Amino acid sequence: MDEKFHAKTLMRNITTKEHAMGENNVENLEILKECVEQSVGRRMATPKDFDYLVARIYSLTHTHISATTMKRLWGYQRDAQQFTPRVATLDLLARVAGYVDYGTLLHAKDSDACNSD
Secondary structure (H helix, E strand, C coil), X not given: CHHHHHHHHHHHHHHHHHHHXXXXXXXXXXXXXXXXXXXXXXXXXXXXXXXXXXHHHHHHHCCCCCHHHHHHHHCCCHHHHHCCCCHHHHHHHHHHCCCCCHHHHHHHHHHCCCCCC
């Protein structure tokens, strides 16, 4: 049973990573960012916004994440062009937006609406 769980998790992570790195990666990331901003009730435009986001992520998930990572993902940081987010980061943000993981958000994106929990 433990092996089945790990195999399922590995397959989900591979599938999610394929979606994340697919040809419409930019579009998918924009959807994720929009859903996160809607969920926390704030647009990410200043360093204080990213500090707020990191604090909000921790309060919702009890997971630490760097404000710099968030700035890179949002394109606020100069080196953002070279940044490829980890699947774990995408999954974390999808949870903040009300989804189980990033793959679930991508499957639901056709509904044209973010979860509003």
